[in-house]
Amino acid sequence: MQNTQWQNIQNGQLMYLEEFLTPDEADILYQTLMDTMPWRQESITLFGKTVAQPRLQVWFGDKAYQYSGLKLEANPMPDLIQKLCDQCSRTAGQLFNSVLINLYRDGYDSMGWHQDNEPELGDAPVIASISLGAERKFALKHNNGQDKLAYQLKHGSLLIMAGDMQHYWKHALPKSRKVHHPRINLTFRHIK
Known part of the structure; x- marks a missing residue:
């Protein structure tokens, strides 16, 4: 595993580990x-409009999670995912107790600009995201409208957002006509 170095940015911290999982571990997972x-x-x-999300998902955690009018009920984590949760907790220095797993079927599935700042995530949420499958931007x-960052999230990588990121930064997974294969990401978080 790579050196775990935090990158300090305006109003937040990021860590990107391109090879968090080995290629074999990532393929099997x-x-x-x-x-x-x-x-x-x-x-x-x-x-005010109800729309189908442009992706598929699964929620695991000991507590329910609610966003954009949707409530995801608590479901216990399978052992395989609990091991990943523990590994991400050690790397981030943050105890995680839940995961939202998203399946982006191709480049037309996406996630618009948003912040993970729901009250049940606490004052300074830490979000750890493992990427599998197709590489996506x-x-x-x-929020100042000037500072922008982008990462090409590789198969088996881990991106962690911490500090005040969820108050001052928005993030997105834009659509891409060039992506024809699925991507899975596991976003670990701590629900209070």
Whole structure:
């Protein structure tokens, strides 16, 4: 595993580990999740309209999670995912107790600009995200409208957002016509 160095940015901290999992570990995890997860396409409320999310997802954790009018009920983590959760907790220096797993079926599935700042995540949420499958661009922009960052999230990588990131920065997984293969990401968090 790479050196775990935090990158200090305006109003936050980031850590990106390109090879958090070995290629074999990433391949096995990707295929296991594709084959065994009870994927669902949920609907959310945006600007007063109910729409189907452009991705599939699964929620595991000891508490429910709510965002954009959607409530995800508590479900115990399978052993495989609990081991990853523990590994991410050690790397981030933050105890995680839940995970939102997203399946982006191709480049047309996406995640719009948002902040993970729901009250149940606490004052300074730490979010750890493992990427599997197709490489995708992950974009960040500061609320000041000027500072922007982007990462090409590779198969088996880990990105951690910490500090005040969720108050001052928005992030997104933009659509891409060039991506024709699925991507899975596991976003670990601590629900209070």
